[in-house]
Amino acid sequence: IAKTIWACGSNNLAVDPLIRRLGDKEWRVVVNACQSLEKMKDLKSIFPLKELLKHDDSQIRIAALCALRAFKSKELKQFFIPLLNDPNPTVAKLTVEALSELEDKTLADNLRNHLNHPRPEVRYQIVKALGRLKCQTAVDSLIKLVETDQNNGVRAKAVLALAKIQDKKALNPVLELLSHEDRDLVIAAIKFFLAFEKSDIVNLEEKLKVIFLENPWIKSYFLRSFLENQSKLLESVLRAVSTQREIRRMETLKGGKPESGMSSEEALLLGEIITEKCGLRFSDKKVLEKQLSRDLQKFYVSSWMEYYHTLKYGQDSQSVLMSLYDTVTDPCTGFFSEPNQNKVLAETLIPELIQEFVKSGREQIRILSCGCSFGPETYSLAMLILEEIHSDKVKAQVTGVDISHICLNTAKRGIYKREMLRSVDQKYVDLYFEDDRGDLRIKDDVKNLTEFKYLNLSSTKEMEDLDSFDIIVCRNVFKVFSQRERERLAENIYNVLSPGGALLISSNESLYNVSKAFKLQTYEKVVVYRKA
Numbered sequence: 001i002a003k004t005i006w007a008c009g010s011n012n013l014a015v016d017p018l019i020r021r022l023g024d025k026e027w028r029v030v031v032n033a034c035q036s037l038e039k040m041k042d043l044k045s046i047f048p049l050k051e052l053l054k055h056d057d058s059q060i061r062i063a064a065l066c067a068l069r070a071f072k073s074k075e076l077k078q079f080f081i082p083l084l085n086d087p088n089p090t091v092a093k094l095t096v097e098a099l100s101e102l103e104d105k106t107l108a109d110n111l112r113n114h115l116n117h118p119r120p121e122v123r124y125q126i127v128k129a130l131g132r133l134k135c136q137t138a139v140d141s142l143i144k145l146v147e148t149d150q151n152n153g154v155r156a157k158a159v160l161a162l163a164k165i166q167d168k169k170a171l172n173p174v175l176e177l178l179s180h181e182d183r184d185l186v187i188a189a190i191k192f193f194l195a196f197e198k199s200d201i202v203n204l205e206e207k208l209k210v211i212f213l214e215n216p217w218i219k220s221y222f223l224r225s226f227l228e229n230q231s232k233l234l235e236s237v238l239r240a241v242s243t244q245r246e247i248r249r250m251e252t253l254k255g256g257k258p259e260s261g262m263s264s265e266e267a268l269l270l271g272e273i274i275t276e277k278c279g280l281r282f283s284d285k286k287v288l289e290k291q292l293s294r295d296l297q298k299f300y301v302s303s304w305m306e307y308y309h310t311l312k313y314g315q316d317s318q319s320v321l322m323s324l325y326d327t328v329t330d331p332c333t334g335f336f337s338e339p340n341q342n343k344v345l346a347e348t349l350i351p352e353l354i355q356e357f358v359k360s361g362r363e364q365i366r367i368l369s370c371g372c373s374f375g376p377e378t379y380s381l382a383m384l385i386l387e388e389i390h391s392d393k394v395k396a397q398v399t400g401v402d403i404s405h406i407c408l409n410t411a412k413r414g415i416y417k418r419e420m421l422r423s424v425d426q427k428y429v430d431l432y433f434e435d436d437r438g439d440l441r442i443k444d445d446v447k448n449l450t451e452f453k454y455l456n457l458s459s460t461k462e463m464e465d466l467d468s469f470d471i472i473v474c475r476n477v478f479k480v481f482s483q484r485e486r487e488r489l490a491e492n493i494y495n496v497l498s499p500g501g502a503l504l505i506s507s508n509e510s511l512y513n514v515s516k517a518f519k520l521q522t523y524e525k526v527v528v529y530r531k532a
Helices: 011-021 027-040 043-052 058-069 074-085 089-101 105-112 120-132 136-148 152-165 168-179 183-194 204-214 216-224 232-241 244-253 264-278 285-298 304-313 317-328 339-360 376-388 405-413 426-432 460-464 483-496
Strands: 364-370 395-402 433-436 439-442 450-454 469-474 497-505 519-523 526-530
Touching: 011 027, 011 043, 027 043, 027 058, 043 058, 043 074, 058 074, 058 089, 074 089, 074 105, 089 105, 089 120, 105 120, 105 136, 120 136, 120 152, 120 304, 136 152, 136 168, 152 168, 152 183, 152 304, 168 183, 168 204, 183 204, 183 216, 183 232, 204 216, 204 232, 216 232, 216 244, 216 264, 232 244, 264 285, 264 304, 264 317, 285 304, 285 317, 304 317, 317 405, 339 364, 339 376, 339 469, 339 497, 339 526, 364 376, 376 395, 376 426, 376 450, 395 405, 405 450, 426 433, 460 483, 469 483, 483 497
Parallel strands: 364 395, 364 469, 395 450, 469 497
Antiparallel strands: 433 439, 497 526, 519 526
């Protein structure tokens, strides 16, 4: 009620009851009341919200700060400034953002005095605020950050802040970054010089040409983001080092206006970091923006560039990365998909393994289900095994791996809507599922054959930590990866596949032009990739 009452249209009547709820014993009620008061912006809520800035619970302090921030009143800065020393880095970071929005240059010294904050995300916001305020007195401090800060995200942001202030004192320190190994710092340094009409740097244009020729990705970056970075200097450099086709593309962007929302520049960087971290490809910025918008709110991130820097350089980037995995992975899967493959598994591959294992004395068949999503494929394989293996001498285990913690938690529970099993043979439903308050729960006989693990398939190190497997099922995974990641994934799978082991991929996928390591076998039009 506290969370939604602001939308009911009776705001004036709701303010007093919501203010009373600020003293509720349940912290979630207090937070939701703050969020509703944030929407209403009623002056009588300022004092009680101010009192919550001293609350022991950081979530309540954050909610109260956000509610007060909505007023955008310079009179509130006296309440915000003490929060720069808050032990919770999110509170301190949001405080910097709130002060920055006031557009009050007298706050520059307060912000500058906290540039030594131990948390990079707080320093990042302070640097951003000083650039926004064009604080001339902060130039020396910003130059020091450019030269010495341990976090390259903060260093890059300091360079861009100096570009806004446009003090030539920073020219030489930034010039040194043009040869840095971190391309984000190189890009920031180039942007710095693009901000100056006359930088007085000898042969700057020639230096930039060399950078673009030696680093095709950086050249491509500025070609694709020319709309956001257009300048006479950049145009001259790009014309000298680009093909006619690239120049024509640049011409189409020239003079245009940046779009609202995620820019082409931000989409390019985020697409790169997602490919680097997850191996997934995203070329449509609208899809990217739609899928990731929730993470901005979840982690109190104020811009797409900050989100990118958090993923790449953040001290707590792992939690943001885990959320990213859950957001961008597609949990599309079903029970007993690829029936032709399942027939080959049940009638040929598994019986062959049983016969071989009985002779050799091996006791367990190991099957890996890659990109198992929320479990249907893994459990389907386990049910096939229960149907086909009737030997006490050979056991089996199916390991489902996925990059999404949300999917893995659902898989471990093993409870599914009845609609998901409408097309499944009724004998499997009767034998291996039981009713769970209207839903269907996987029986323990099936669960006992399975295990679920977190795994990034594009990580060679994580794959190397796995044991070997006799059969690997990897459906609808290769198609979402970039070409380079497909090749790496194929190599990783080959390395964990037992000699003579079998790999099955989706019938609409192929390893053509991906890997030549596997030997192809065909069973009734089903392609199986074998390890020699």
